[in-house]
Amino acid sequence: xxxxxxxxxRDGGIxxxxxxxxxxxxxxxxxxxxxxxxxxHRKVEAILSCWRIDEEWWREKPVSRLYFTALLDDGVLLTLxxxxxxxxxxxxxxx
Amino acid sequence: MLVACVLLKHxxxxxxxxxxxxxxxHEVVIVxxxxxxxxxxxxxxxxxGLSPGTPLQEGQARYPEAIxxxxxxxxxxxxxEEILAALEQVSPVVQESELGCAYVGLDGLSGxxxxxxxxxxxxKAAVPPNLEPRFxxxxxxxxxxxxxxTAEPGQVVFAPTDLKGFxxxxxxxxxxxxWETCARLKRLGLKTLGDIARQAIGPMxxxxxxxxxxxxxxxxxxxxxxxxxxKRELQFSARVDxxxxxxxxxxxxxxTESILARLFALPGLRGRYSRAALLQAAMTRxxxxxxxxxxxxxxxxxxxxxxxxxxxxxxxxxxxxxEDLTLTLMxxxxxxxxxxxxVVDLRKQDQLREVLQQLEVRLGKRPPFYQxxxxxxxxxxxxxxxxxxxxxx
Numbered sequence: 001x002x003x004x005x006x007x008x009x010r011d012g013g014i015x016x017x018x019x020x021x022x023x024x025x026x027x028x029x030x031x032x033x034x035x036x037x038x039x040x041h042r043k044v045e046a047i048l049s050c051w052r053i054d055e056e057w058w059r060e061k062p063v064s065r066l067y068f069t070a071l072l073d074d075g076v077l078l079t080l081x082x083x084x085x086x087x088x089x090x091x092x093x094x095x
Numbered sequence: 096m097l098v099a100c101v102l103l104k105h106x107x108x109x110x111x112x113x114x115x116x117x118x119x120x121h122e123v124v125i126v127x128x129x130x131x132x133x134x135x136x137x138x139x140x141x142x143x144g145l146s147p148g149t150p151l152q153e154g155q156a157r158y159p160e161a162i163x164x165x166x167x168x169x170x171x172x173x174x175x176e177e178i179l180a181a182l183e184q185v186s187p188v189v190q191e192s193e194l195g196c197a198y199v200g201l202d203g204l205s206g207x208x209x210x211x212x213x214x215x216x217x218x219k220a221a222v223p224p225n226l227e228p229r230f231x232x233x234x235x236x237x238x239x240x241x242x243x244x245t246a247e248p249g250q251v252v253f254a255p256t257d258l259k260g261f262x263x264x265x266x267x268x269x270x271x272x273x274w275e276t277c278a279r280l281k282r283l284g285l286k287t288l289g290d291i292a293r294q295a296i297g298p299m300x301x302x303x304x305x306x307x308x309x310x311x312x313x314x315x316x317x318x319x320x321x322x323x324x325x326k327r328e329l330q331f332s333a334r335v336d337x338x339x340x341x342x343x344x345x346x347x348x349x350x351t352e353s354i355l356a357r358l359f360a361l362p363g364l365r366g367r368y369s370r371a372a373l374l375q376a377a378m379t380r381x382x383x384x385x386x387x388x389x390x391x392x393x394x395x396x397x398x399x400x401x402x403x404x405x406x407x408x409x410x411x412x413x414x415x416x417x418e419d420l421t422l423t424l425m426x427x428x429x430x431x432x433x434x435x436x437x438v439v440d441l442r443k444q445d446q447l448r449e450v451l452q453q454l455e456v457r458l459g460k461r462p463p464f465y466q467x468x469x470x471x472x473x474x475x476x477x478x479x480x481x482x483x484x485x486x487x488x
Binding site: 014015016017018019020053055056059063092093094095 | 335337338339340346349350353465467470474475476477478480481482483484485
């Protein structure tokens with residue numbers, strides 16, 4: 001199992017881009033998001049697509065996520081995912 | 096000539112024990128591989144009779160239960176380099192004998208440090224005590240070494256005036272000779288320095304050549320070999336830590352590009368050229384990796400250096416995941432001019448540089464300025480695809 005070096009980023013190093021941000025999500029029993037809380041509470045009108053990634057299984061912290069593209073009630077498209085290991089919800093652009 | 100020998104017994108093992116505390120109390124053999132020959136580099140103190148250079152098969156036959164570790168030579172050299180640099184703060188005359196053993200010239204220094212006691216105190220302070228250093232002082236390198244061999248950790252031992260008598264009972268293993276010569280001496284019944292001192296110099300030279308003369312003189316307590324101070328080469332080095340160990344070549348090259356840009360922007364390297372680069376990295380669950388890249392001609396800009404390093408890495412990629420990357424530019428030449436190309440996109444670079452300088456004056460420090468670059472565009476994990484790399488126009 002490959003260990004996380006735990007090194008913190010220093011000035012002059014390489015900075016990551018498009019890191020996931022935590023988001024509060026209400027989901028049903030099957031894990032499908034029903035509403036998200038950003039500045040205000042927004043209902044999820046429809047789930048346009050759903051996909052799963054399982055990567056880096058050989059590392060100490062593997063990556064296992066279930067992504068959703070959600071259409072909110074105000075017409076905004078939001079990509080969010082549920083971390084299948086920790087159970088936390090995040091928003092992140094997948095482009 | 097007054098010489099101090101700083102001896103770090105079992106130096107590679109000490110460093111491995113620092114890294115892996117579970118080795119304490121076990122028999123350990125550290126193995127070095129050179130051109131498909133596997134030999135013993137070092138052992139734990141519990142193991143006796145296996146000197147460096149002993150073939151591994153002999154070690155395995157005598158200690159079949161011992162834990163075998165691959166030697167991490169770059170780590171040992173790096174740590175020893177730190178100790179040598181600290182010793183050079185005490186005396187300008189420091190010679191590295193082998194890994195874990197250094198000679199320090201002490202002539203004329205006691206006045207600087209308030210006498211011999213002050214000098215010994217400063218010498219001891221230069222070496223971390225957890226590495227159990229031993230110090231021997233004598234009128235030459237070999238007497239100093241034999242005094243150091245008898246010292247306890249942290250102790251300073253002075254070689255006595257009657258060196259021949261002092262050395263007589265020492266085994267031939269203490270001589271600075273190869274494993275094969277040592278084995279030959281023992282086969283001839285010369286097991287101690289006293290046995291050698293009783294011989295005439297002629298037969299020793301006949302059997303062992305110039306080495307025989309050296310061995311005979313040392314057995315008499317004579318060692319006129321001078322201390323040759325290390326040559327310090329001007330080098331520039333920078334490092335990047337990776338949040339996760341990486342294997343793919345593209346992110347490694349990205350990190351290399353970032354480091355090169357940083358190094359070539361240093362005031363000390365401006366207008367100068369480098370002839371070679373050394374890449375070093377800590378690897379996950381493996382000894383450290385290093386690769387030296389000699390440029391075909393001295394390079395003075397990061398792009399040319401990157402082309403050469405990229406080619407070398409494509410031919411010899413690292414054997415495992417890297418946790419960090421250190422790049423050292425070596426062979427720094429004096430300032431040299433090179434005919435540039437007039438038809439280059441200079442204006443944009445100049446404008447960018449001007450803006451950054453202006454911002455630096457306004458903010459009071461250099462603003463962080465990054466360029467968006469692809470790292471692993473094929474990755475299914477979005478945050479792995481692109482990174483921001485510090486940019487030096």
